[in-house]
Each structure stands twice: as structure tokens, then as C-alpha cells.
Amino acid sequence: MKNVLTLIAILFTTAVLAQEKLHITGTVHGAGNPLPAASVSLLQATDSSLVKLSVTDKEGRFEFAAMPAGKYLIMATSVGFAPAYVAAEMGKAAVLRLEAVAAAMSGVTVQARKPMVETKLDKMVVNVDASPTNAGANALELLEKSPGISVDRDGNISLKGKQGVVVLMDGKQTYLSAQELANLLRSMPASQLEQVEIMTQPSAKYDAAGNAGVINLRTKKNKQTGFNGNISLSYVQGDYPKAPNSFGFNYRKGKINVFTNGGYSLWQGVNTQSLVRRFHGAGGTSVFDQIGFDKNTSHNYNARVGIDYSVDKNTTVGFVAGGRINKNEGFNTSDGRLFQLGSNATDSSITALGWDNSTWNNLTLNGNFRRVLNSAGREITADLDYISYVSKLDLMVDNRSQYPNKPEAVYLLRGNLPSNISIYSAKVDYVHPLSKETKLEAGLKSSTVNTDNNAPYETYEAGSGKWVDDVRKDHFAFREQISAGYVNFSTQLKKWGFQAGLRGEHTANKGTQKLLKKSISRSYFQLFPTAYISYAMNEQNSFGLNYGRRVERPNYADLNPFQRFLDLYTFNQGNPYLTPQFTHNIELSHVYKSKLNTTLNYTYTTDIINDILKQNDVTKVTFQTKENVATRRNIGAAVSYNAPLTKWWTTSLYGNVYNSLYKGLVNNVSLQTDITTFSFNANQQFRFANTWGAEVSGFYQSKSLATSMFVIQPVYVVSFGASKQILKNKGSIKLSVIDPFRIQKVKVLINHDNIDMQVNNLWDNRRVGLTFTYRFSKGENVQQSRRSGGAQEEQNRVGQ
Incomplete structure (x- = not known):
């Protein structure tokens, strides 16, 4: 029996x-x-x-x-x-x-190459190695030239004219503020990246953070058995030399896969900035004219190592450890004078010198698990993450003010500023196919963030000859816990596709100014629905319509009330009273022959977190901070075209026109700004013989709004590149010439209430780079195991 x-x-x-x-x-x-x-x-x-x-x-x-x-x-x-x-x-x-792109030629091997840009209904994909001008570039510069993305000089990233972009690394957050994220991306060679995925409307599976959408940076991975790897060496010459280098190795055999990648980057850069402020009063107009210069030298080391182990054919466990060390030395100087408009006589002047040395260490640990429950596609995945940031900043500021018929006033400030951030995250996801065309997904996530920032500023007291506590001394601690859950349903009915999701997130946080013994606590729960409809009319035409609600929480650095100096009259200060901003996004898209993509989008955001300026007309002090000051309506249309024009010429074009309308109160004065902006990216690639390539690329952006107050004048650049395959196509040499005419610069105008300011920035942007890459591989392609963790929202918000 x-x-x-x-x-x-x-x-x-x-x-x-x-x-x-x-x-x-x-x-x-x-x-x-x-x-x-x-x-x-x-x-x-x-x-x-x-x-x-x-x-x-x-x-x-x-x-x-x-x-x-x-x-x-x-x-x-x-x-x-x-x-x-x-x-x-x-x-x-x-x-x-x-479709034919080239006639077959006897005795000639035609090597398949990925296009620089691939357009899909749910995202746009940029293939990094397809562009020679990426040779010697860093990851931030790569984003700046990607379709629809703009980056200001403070490192703030916008997508289709909208700020509030979440940047992921292999599907997980970096947990950094805009400034720290910019420093990280500047230190990362573009050669470490394989793809940039641009998603303007992520599903409920993703964290709800990010008003404008999600940018996912996929690092290079190898899917072959045996021992494989790549090495990339670069030298870049601008005003100062730079050297971004990277490596990646992979060994896969049987049930075990071991991988590692990393790099070293030397980056020296300079920036020249001019600020002109006008103070209008009954006695006339005073002008404060400043010229600033800063130079930074960074040594960046990063490494990641991991292992995947297949317990059986349905179960995989993995562990990944990563670390990054950044050492930076900076020097800046600023000279300014105050005078009455129409007069050459100087009322007062100030000279500021600053030195800073910083060390920034990051440790990331991830454990992951995947279990396939049946052949129909049911599976469960889980991630545990621990992330730590430890930084130390030593600074010295020397300000000297000169007034007519008075002795020189000297102000010396120093600080040894430590910062510690620890992040714990756990998530689990479940996928359950209900039929061949229908799928249900659900998941839970919890994360806890603890930050501790101390600023024991000291000033030199000439009378006693001692260093004493400065009034700017502060100590700020912040703790945040986010619990989330989601459910997502998708189905396909012949040519129609439907997807609907709902994500709920509960947030509880507390910020404490320890010296002042003040604390601020918040607790709130929000729902974030998403909905998608797609229609494949025929083989050539596909349509999509989607809606989503998203949130942008304040960066941890923006909540920190510390002051960061340029000089006594110009500084930046955080705001612990910031609250989240919420956005509704709607997009309608059409894809034709997988080449031409057209998108119409509408966005409405409340409680915008904006950079604003506050000014004291008497003391002439101006400082920048952030406040919830306005609502924003953004409406736009974007068109991209990516296709070969001939067998030797491939084009990638992207155009975006959008209108931004801000309404609100800034410094208790009504503000309404309304600007229509046009941006255009173009990349032309040429192939000669079988191993030579060349490229011409550039972008243009008309007058635009960075925030409700900051109006950026037109920005544009053109660059060139060339490449040559060598060593039987295992190696390549790429030459890049970035902004050879030095035309890329930024001019910002701010004019609201009593604030009348113009800022001009010029930096070390004209560069020539040479990159050598060598690849070796052996074995057969196999399906790639998961290597990304579960942290999806917090890491973009860390600040130092």
C-alpha cells in the first residue's frame, strides 16, 4: 500500500x-x-x-x-x-x-553593442560603456549628461525639472544628503557603473520617498562561471590632475559565487565664485561685492566583497560587505567690499581664509535570502542591512574686517566636528502568481536611523589670549523610525496591462538640541497609492498611463541647526522644524518601435522644502536655509529618440519642456514664480572600421528654477570622445575631451522682497581624460543572484 x-x-x-x-x-x-x-x-x-x-x-x-x-x-x-x-x-x-542596420560583410565580425539609451514603458536605461565621453568621468558627471537629469553646483539632482530624486545603488539607498551624495558620486568613477535606470513613477514596492522619482545606479557584475574581471585605469587633466580608477573580479563555481569590486580616485578641483548683493534703502543702494576661490583635494578608497551560496536549486543566501574612506583637504578664500552704488569709496572690506581637513568613513553590511516556493514563480526574499557613517571635520576660519579709520577686526573660529550615523533596516517581500497573467506582491519593512552631530566651535579671545566657546556651539541628535507595508496587484488581459498598489508608512522621529535642551517630536501615518495601465496597440505602438503619490522627507543634514561658514556675512544653517512635502504625479507615455518615446507629465507638490535666503539689511548678513514655503505645479512634455541612422551613425536625442509654478510665502512675503524651461540632450556616435568609435555630445538648458527663489540662467556644454578596441577586443582605450571651449558655467539670480543677489560659478570643467580598460572572462552566462540590500529610503537623507 x-x-x-x-x-x-x-x-x-x-x-x-x-x-x-x-x-x-x-x-x-x-x-x-x-x-x-x-x-x-x-x-x-x-x-x-x-x-x-x-x-x-x-x-x-x-x-x-x-x-x-x-x-x-x-x-x-x-x-x-x-x-x-x-x-x-x-x-x-x-x-x-x-530591422537591418548594416549589410553582412564576408570575413568581418560584427560585434553587438548596446545603445547608449534604451527606452521602456516604465523606465529609461543609460548604458554607461556605450559612450566614450564617459571615460575618466565620475558618476555625478554621468548623471548630469543623462537624459532629463540636471545637477546644480551644490549637487542637487533634478529629474524633468523636479527636485526630490531618490538615488539608489544596486537597488538600495545611499542614505546621504544632497551634498554628501554629490561628494560620493564625484569620488566614484563612471567605469564602476554598468547602467543608470531612470524611473519617474516607481511602484508601491519601492519606498515612497522621492517626489520626482528614482534613479538606480547599477554597478558592474559578472554573470559567467569561472574567474572573470575587469580593470579600468584613468588619467584626467584639468586645471589639476585627477585619476579615477576601478576594478572588479568575480569567481563562480558550483553553488558558490564570490565577487569583489572597488577603486581609488584622486580628485583635485577648483571653483571660483562671485556674489554681488544689493541692499536697497532710503539712503540709496549699498553693494556687497565678493570674490571667492576654493580648492579641494580628495583621496577616495572604496571596496565591496560578497558571496552568494545556493543551498539548493530553490534557495540562495548571500552576504555583502562594503566600505568607503574619503579624505579631503580644502582651502578657500573670499574677498569682499561694501560700497555705495555710484561711489568708488569702500565703506568696509572683509578677507576670509578657511582650511578644513575631513575624514569620512562608511561601512555597509547586508545579508539576503531568497526562496523559490514553486515553479509558477512564488518566492520570498528578505534583507537585513546595517550602515554606519563616521566622519570628522577639522576646520579653521580666519576673518579680518577693515573699516575706515579703525583698526582691523580679527575673528578666528575653529572646530573639531564629529558626526556619527547608524542605520538598521529589515525587509521581506513575497511574490505570488495567481495565474499565468496575474501576480500579487506584498512586503514589510522597518528601519531605524540614529544621528549624532556635535559642533564644539571655539573662537579666539584676543583679550585673554585663549580659545573660548563660540555662540554657534551646538550638539544635535536625531532618531527616526519608519515602518512600512505594501501590496501590489498586476494582471495582463491580452493587449491591456493593469497594476495597482498601496503602500502605507508610519514615521516617528525626535530631534534634540542637547545644549539648549530643546526637542521636537513628530509621528504620522500616510498612504501612497499607485496605478498603471498599459496598452500594446500593435507591434509598433505601446501606451502607458500611471499615477502615484510620493513623499520627500527632510534630509538629516537639513534638520541639523548648525551653521556652515563662508565668512561672517555669508553662511548656511539647518532647520529642525522642517516637515515632509507630498506630491501627486501623473504620466501618459507612448513608445513607437522601441525608438521614439513621448511622455506628458503633471505634478503637484504641497509644503515644498525650499532653499531660501534670509537677509539683515542693517548688519549685511545673508544666510541660506530651508523652509516649507510653497506649493508647486509642474507640467511638461518629454520626447526621446534613440536609433541607428546608418550602419556607422547612431543618434540619441532627448528634449523636455516644462512649466514650473511656485506659490507661497517666503520671509512672510508673498511669492509667485512662473518659468517655462526647455532642455535638450544630444549624443551622436560614429563607428569606423570594426574597432574605432567617436562621439559628440552636449546639452542645453534654458532659464530654469532651482527652487522658488533661485533662477538659473541658461547652461550648455559640448564634449567629444573617441575609442579604440585593442588586445583582441579584450581591452579598450577611450579619450574624452570635456567642455574644451569652457562654456559651461552657472549664473543664478535671486530677487525677492529685500533680497537682490547675483551668483556666478566657474569650476574646473575643461578636461582631457584617457582611460584604459581590460576585461577577461571565461565560462557560460548564468542567471545573476541578488546583490542589493533592502534599504530603500533613508540612506539618501544622511548629512554631515
Whole structure:
């Protein structure tokens, strides 16, 4: 009887599995005819990972037999043709039509290359290595030249004219404020990155943070067995030399995969800034004219090592450890004079010198788990993360003021400022296919952030000859706990696709100024719905409509009330009373032949967190801070086109026009700004023979609003690049010439109430870079294990 029951169980299990197996067939056509010997790849629809390969027969037919139930994409490639994609539809033979891009030449090997920009309904993908001008660049410069992205000189990143972008690294947060994130990206060679994913409307699975959307930076990984790796060495010459370098190694055999990557970057940069402030009063107009110069030298070291272990065919566990050390030396000087407009006589002058040495250490630990529950696609994943930032800043400020017929006034300030931040995060995600076309996802996440920032400023007291506590001395601690849960439902009904999600997040935080014995506590719960509709009208046209509500919480650095100096008359100060801002986003998109993408978008944001200026007309002191001051309405249209024009010329074009309207109160005075902005990115790539390439790229942005007060004048740049494959295509040499005419600069105008200011920035942007890359690989491609953690929101908000 036992044997009979066992046989029945086996037969029942076999029958169930047989019901879950799929038979996928189709044909590939090229130039109007069936295409034999074409490569056909079956990909997972969720992450485009490879499942199985096939080759068409002499009639152009292919098949994938007995495949597990799920959603798949089919990709067909052939020499001389552009790749084609189509979604696998159950019970319907797929038809893929390849377009010719080059005539086949006898005796010549045509190497497949990724396009610089790929447009999809849910995101835009930038392939980093496809652009020679990325040679010697850093990650922040890479973002600046990417379609729809703009970066101001403070490192604030905007997407389609909207601030509040969350930047992820391999799907996990960096937990940094805008300034610290900018420093991190400046220290990261672009050669460490494989792709930049730009998502303006993430699903409920992602953290709700980020008004404008999510930018995910995917680092290079190897999917092959054996020992594989790459090394990239660069030298860049601007006003000062720079050297961004990186490496990556991977060993995969059997159940174990070990990987490591890292780099060292030397970056020396200079910045010249002029500030002109006008103070209008009954006695006339006073002008405060300042010229500033700063130079920074950074040594950046980073490394990451990890291991994936397959317990069995359905279970994988992994561990990743990463670290980063940044050592920076800075020197700045500022000379300013105050005079009456129409007079050359100086009322007073100030000279400021500053020195700072900082060390910034980061440790990241991640443990992850994945369990496939059945062949239909049910799975559960989990992540545990610990992230630590420890920094120390030593600074010295020397301010000397001169007044007519008075002795020189000297103000000396010093500080040894430590900062400690620790972050704990845990999350679990569950995927449950309800049918072949319907899927349910759910998950939970909890994170805790503790920050401690001490600023024991001291000033020199000439009378006693001693250093004493300065009035700016402060000690600020902050603790935040966020608990979240989400559910997401998606289904496909023939040509229609539907997805709806709901995410709930509870936030509780407390900030304490320890010296003043003041504290501020907040606790709130918010819901964030998302909805998507897609329609594949035919093989050439696809449409999408989506909606989402998102939140932007204040960065930890912005909550810190410390003052950061340029001189006695100019500084920056945090605001512990900031509250979150909330955004509604709507987008309508159309994709034609996977080449032309058009998007219409509407955004409405309340309680905007804005950079503002406060000014005292009597003391002439102006400082920058952040406040919740306005609402914003942004409406725009974006068009991108990415395709080969000839067999040797490929173009990538992106244009975006949008109108930003701010309404609110700034310094208790009504403010309304309304500006329409146009931006344009262009990249032209040329291929010569089989191993040479060249590129011309550039961007233009008309007058725009950085915040409700800061109006940026037009910005533009053009750059050039060339590349050569060597060492049997295992190596490459890339030459980049960035802004050779030195035309990229930033001019900012601020004119509101009693504030009338003009700021001009010019930096070390004209550079020539040479990069050598060597790649070695061995083995077969296999599906990539997960290497990203579960932290999805907090890491973008850390500040020093």
C-alpha cells in the first residue's frame, strides 16, 4: 500500500507540474523574409535575466519547450540587424521582425553593442560603456549628461525639472544628503557603473520617498562561471590632475559565487565664485561685492566583497560587505567690499581664509535570502542591512574686517566636528502568481536611523589670549523610525496591462538640541497609492498611463541647526522644524518601435522644502536655509529618440519642456514664480572600421528654477570622445575631451522682497581624460543572484 501511495503521489505531482509547463514558439523575420540561424533568448519579464537560448531553423522558427509558468520576454538578434523584443503570449506564436542596420560583410565580425539609451514603458536605461565621453568621468558627471537629469553646483539632482530624486545603488539607498551624495558620486568613477535606470513613477514596492522619482545606479557584475574581471585605469587633466580608477573580479563555481569590486580616485578641483548683493534703502543702494576661490583635494578608497551560496536549486543566501574612506583637504578664500552704488569709496572690506581637513568613513553590511516556493514563480526574499557613517571635520576660519579709520577686526573660529550615523533596516517581500497573467506582491519593512552631530566651535579671545566657546556651539541628535507595508496587484488581459498598489508608512522621529535642551517630536501615518495601465496597440505602438503619490522627507543634514561658514556675512544653517512635502504625479507615455518615446507629465507638490535666503539689511548678513514655503505645479512634455541612422551613425536625442509654478510665502512675503524651461540632450556616435568609435555630445538648458527663489540662467556644454578596441577586443582605450571651449558655467539670480543677489560659478570643467580598460572572462552566462540590500529610503537623507 505504501508503494501504491508513493506512485500515486508521484503521478499527481507530475501531472500538476505538467500543467504548469509552457510551450513557447515563434518565428523571426529579417528584411521581410524568414531569418535562419538567428539567436533567440528567453528572458524573465521582471528583470530581463536570461532563462534559455535557442536558434532559428531554416524557416526562421524557434521553440522553448516545457518552460515553467511565468511572464517572459523574447529577444532575437542576428548579425547585421538591430535586436527585437516581444512579450511571450500564451497560446500565441510570437513574431519578431528585425530591422537591418548594416549589410553582412564576408570575413568581418560584427560585434553587438548596446545603445547608449534604451527606452521602456516604465523606465529609461543609460548604458554607461556605450559612450566614450564617459571615460575618466565620475558618476555625478554621468548623471548630469543623462537624459532629463540636471545637477546644480551644490549637487542637487533634478529629474524633468523636479527636485526630490531618490538615488539608489544596486537597488538600495545611499542614505546621504544632497551634498554628501554629490561628494560620493564625484569620488566614484563612471567605469564602476554598468547602467543608470531612470524611473519617474516607481511602484508601491519601492519606498515612497522621492517626489520626482528614482534613479538606480547599477554597478558592474559578472554573470559567467569561472574567474572573470575587469580593470579600468584613468588619467584626467584639468586645471589639476585627477585619476579615477576601478576594478572588479568575480569567481563562480558550483553553488558558490564570490565577487569583489572597488577603486581609488584622486580628485583635485577648483571653483571660483562671485556674489554681488544689493541692499536697497532710503539712503540709496549699498553693494556687497565678493570674490571667492576654493580648492579641494580628495583621496577616495572604496571596496565591496560578497558571496552568494545556493543551498539548493530553490534557495540562495548571500552576504555583502562594503566600505568607503574619503579624505579631503580644502582651502578657500573670499574677498569682499561694501560700497555705495555710484561711489568708488569702500565703506568696509572683509578677507576670509578657511582650511578644513575631513575624514569620512562608511561601512555597509547586508545579508539576503531568497526562496523559490514553486515553479509558477512564488518566492520570498528578505534583507537585513546595517550602515554606519563616521566622519570628522577639522576646520579653521580666519576673518579680518577693515573699516575706515579703525583698526582691523580679527575673528578666528575653529572646530573639531564629529558626526556619527547608524542605520538598521529589515525587509521581506513575497511574490505570488495567481495565474499565468496575474501576480500579487506584498512586503514589510522597518528601519531605524540614529544621528549624532556635535559642533564644539571655539573662537579666539584676543583679550585673554585663549580659545573660548563660540555662540554657534551646538550638539544635535536625531532618531527616526519608519515602518512600512505594501501590496501590489498586476494582471495582463491580452493587449491591456493593469497594476495597482498601496503602500502605507508610519514615521516617528525626535530631534534634540542637547545644549539648549530643546526637542521636537513628530509621528504620522500616510498612504501612497499607485496605478498603471498599459496598452500594446500593435507591434509598433505601446501606451502607458500611471499615477502615484510620493513623499520627500527632510534630509538629516537639513534638520541639523548648525551653521556652515563662508565668512561672517555669508553662511548656511539647518532647520529642525522642517516637515515632509507630498506630491501627486501623473504620466501618459507612448513608445513607437522601441525608438521614439513621448511622455506628458503633471505634478503637484504641497509644503515644498525650499532653499531660501534670509537677509539683515542693517548688519549685511545673508544666510541660506530651508523652509516649507510653497506649493508647486509642474507640467511638461518629454520626447526621446534613440536609433541607428546608418550602419556607422547612431543618434540619441532627448528634449523636455516644462512649466514650473511656485506659490507661497517666503520671509512672510508673498511669492509667485512662473518659468517655462526647455532642455535638450544630444549624443551622436560614429563607428569606423570594426574597432574605432567617436562621439559628440552636449546639452542645453534654458532659464530654469532651482527652487522658488533661485533662477538659473541658461547652461550648455559640448564634449567629444573617441575609442579604440585593442588586445583582441579584450581591452579598450577611450579619450574624452570635456567642455574644451569652457562654456559651461552657472549664473543664478535671486530677487525677492529685500533680497537682490547675483551668483556666478566657474569650476574646473575643461578636461582631457584617457582611460584604459581590460576585461577577461571565461565560462557560460548564468542567471545573476541578488546583490542589493533592502534599504530603500533613508540612506539618501544622511548629512554631515
